Amino acid sequence: MIIQLQQDISDAQKSVIIEKVNKLGYQTSEVTTQFAHYLIAVGKAEFDLRRIGHLTGIKDIHRVSDPYKLVSKKWRVYDTDIDLGEGVHINRSELSIIAGPCSIESPEQIDQTIAHLKANNIRLMRGGVFKPRSSPYAFRGIGLEGLKIFSEKCRAAGIKVVTEVMQVSQVEEMHDYVDIFQVGTRNAQNFNLLDELGKIDKAVMLKRGFSGTIEELLQAAEYVFSNGNEKIILCERGIRTFETAYRNTLDLNAVPILKEKSHLPVIVDPSHGVGLRNYVEPMALAAVMSGADGIIMEVHQCPEKALSDGQQTLNYHEAKTSYERLRQTYALKKSFNGV
Ligand code: PEP
Ligand code: MN
DSSP states (O other): OOEETTOOHHHHHHHHHHHHHTTTEEEEEEEEOOOOOEEEEEEOOOOOHHHHHTTTTEEEEEEEOOOOOTTBBBTOOOOOOOEETTTTEEEESSSSSEOOOOOOOHHHHHHHHHHHHHHTTTOOOOOOOOOOOTTTTTTTHHHHHHHHHHHHHEEEOOEOOOOOOOSSHHHHHHGGGSSSSEEOOTTTTTTHHHHHHHHTSSSSEEEOOTTOOOHHHHHHHHHHHHOOOOEEEEOOOBOOOSSOOSBBOOTTTTTHHHHBBBBSSSEEHHHHHHOHHHHHHHHHHHHTTTOOOOOEEOOOSGGGOSSSOGGGGHHHHHHHHHHHHHHHHHHHHHHHOOO
């Protein structure tokens, strides 16, 4: 059950509510986010909501039986809008395109990417500076100093920075340079990291764990929300299956399901989802038709020379065509009106 409290509720009024709810057999947790104040009540007893609904200080009450609650659409029926400032939003009414290299490699590469993005009207740049790599001998990113340059150049160009955070201690040091903190698939259930990201006022993009269920992704989002941060984006990036013909199985089934279950925007990553350059565009278009609110994809000035994930990365020319087709596809999908 979610009890939304009035912003100006007094401590005494809150205590009365908590006592009454506890007496009904429910445990309560208080959640204060950048936007509102809630009590989450967990329990099983059946009771008439009117027994507490009249108490002073309550704005709204909803029964949500799912294990995730605040991210559930059963409670918040309108869609969440993530406002990144300077007119950049991620929501369910426009297509967001996030593009850039797998890894940030050099200041020159940042300049080239920004020029490419600007030429294609894209306001969100991806690029890892802390890279999770299966091999410890692979390129692991240029780190915080690289992020500072990435951020400075993007800020000057009006472009938002999307980059992966790998551990709790990085949240604070990266904070001022990031617009969207990406949580990678390998950290999908790093609950300490999710807790920490819940305490800041920056958007968080949660990638689905490669062996994670849809419900686990939503519970990861619940961690962030219940710690106080409502600015969450969900990302389907493929799961590991028995198939070996491609890198991951991009689970587009997840898109309409996530959108039905949650009010959060849903982004798809076809680059990691299929892992093979030639199939990135078709899967990106399919993702849009499945209802994705955005696409994150890897682009590089010369994918053959990329320091990571070149095999799934588009060059600028290929990417340009894909952006156009993505926009056309999104317009077509929208014309179906609610489908
Ligand atoms: C990435 O975006 O480069 C990345 C490592 O993603 P994932 O965590 O989905 O593998
Ligand atoms: Mn990558």
